[in-house]
Amino acid sequence: MSSRRTFLKALTAAPLLGVATAGCATRESTTPAGVLNVGQISDSVAFFPLFIAEKKGYFTDEGLELGERPRLGTGAKVAAALKSGSIDLGAAVITDAFNLAKIDDGTRIVSSLVTEYYVDIVVPPSFPEPASLEDKIKALRGRNIGITGPGSGTEALVDYLFSSIGLDAATDATLVNLGSATTSAIGALKANRVDALSFFQPIAQQAAAANVGRTYISPARGDVPSLRGALHGVVFSTQKLLDRKKNELAAFQRAMTRALSDIHGDPAQVRQLLGQYLKGTDGKALDALVPILRQEVPVTPEVQRASYDTARAFHLDSHLVRKAPDYTAVLVKS
Template sequence: MTENFARRTVLKGLAAAPLLLAGCASRGSSTPTGTLNIGQISNSVAFFPLFIAEQRGIFAEEGVKLGDRPRLGTGAKVAAALKSGSIDLGAGVVTDAFNLAESDDGTRIVSSLVSEYYVDIIVATSLDVPGDGASVEDKAAALVGKKIGITGPGSGTEALVKYLFGRIGKDAAVDATLVNLGAAATSAVGALKSGRVDALAFFQPIGQQAEAVGAGRIFISPARGDVPSMRGALHGVMFSTTALLDKKKDEVAAFQRAMGKALEVIHGDEAEVRQLLGQYLDKSDPAAVDALVPILRSEVPSTPDVQRDAYETAKRFHLDSGLVTNAPDYSAVILG
């Protein structure tokens, strides 16, 4: 498949997104037998295992032939590309799979990539807030009335703010000012540093980058256990639909084997992980990468198999935060 053809195919899928996501049936894969097109939101830390599998030649070793691998920007665009058949697997967060499942009961979660909620609340260094020993409720109360940067509406970043405010009987849409900043790291850290926002709700490694340049500090981190009810939540995932998976069974099985080996690398030699992560996050401050290595090793699962406890924790959070109105049962959505 040529690059131009692949790009046109993906763009056709995105143009059809409103109709597709309204509920029409998924199309089968438009990619050749033996090839997997993988669409992902961005180069966030959740998708580091894919980078490892490419860099270390694990995909080739397992017989996985990669086709187009676009960075689509949002989970909704990844879902639209799956619905059109222009990609076979989507790399996103479990929120995206839940949203797709509302319009396609053939949605399946294929792999677990991160089993902690890797969004942090980062506050400006000048903001007067409680110390590290304060309760999560007291910390949430300190954010009332503040300007909080998020990636955008309906995102996992907004969901965390809504959830924290809900714990103290507040409505984030009313009791704070949510500022949509997009997903660019430079925009987020710049907004915090300039005072455009008082705090950020953003994916790793934004918190580590803010700390490295002295723009802010990580205030609330579900991944380090600051919100006990969210501990161990499934977050980064690979997902697809049965219409696609049924046509690519062998290819997906090979992909799963490759993911297993990539996750083993993350839990292996720490120096090698640091080197690979530095290549992956090549625009990040080295101090931020150093800080992220032990965090990443603690939140990445040892196997791509989706554990029931991690799934159920994520499901409760999504329902409690109002991020989704329905979430499928574990047995109905996990690829067996």
């Protein structure tokens, strides 16, 4: 009960993360030995490996008990829960780890979950299809482009693409904030309220299944050479929390290795598990997503330097963050 109270307190305080926690030390873990509280932003495709490890009992097999498993809604709330000690590990995107590192130099990235930038530009079927990436970006000039919100990875991709050919998304397009709901995004595209979407998977696959959109530019597909192999979905924590949880972390990594291996195993099993994870998703979208996941999910949770450096460069170039630690600074210290 005390763990739940601590978690709720962190959740309430989350919006104040950037100011209130700037001068506060990270608290130690509130969980007993053998237990990890693992929070995540949502049930997006990036966190599918966690679902597999839980569903198939890998954490239990490795001698680890999972405590609180909150879906916190935003990366800021994940970071706030880590700072309070109410969760031991947070699953989010690497942007959130970079943001926490600004106020806590003990921030550590524990596991790789997705090593491609899994945001796609989606357009209606009738939209022009130029041959080159540059011409595709030019065709977006002057358009209304739906994003999840300001400061998001969806906005950053548009900014990055436009700036790569000397345009400014703030003046050369209209960015429309749609929130993160799938139905709202696809509805806006179908009703012509936006001309394109910049959204996380599986929006592109769901739009295609509903015959209202198609993938136009996909970093995960290799359409943006400078973003190939970028570390995106991660599990992160702080050194202070991890110092008390070395055995538990080792068990977590063993379980995650098994889950990641499953994604690269039997495609039929992956499809079945994905259907359980993304309940209500169109079967055609699930079928399209399975081979994509097998390409963008790493074989092991180890954080590779090249993947990290690609993500770091993108975040600095797109101004998602102003500073980001180098590779050696975010590794777990033994």
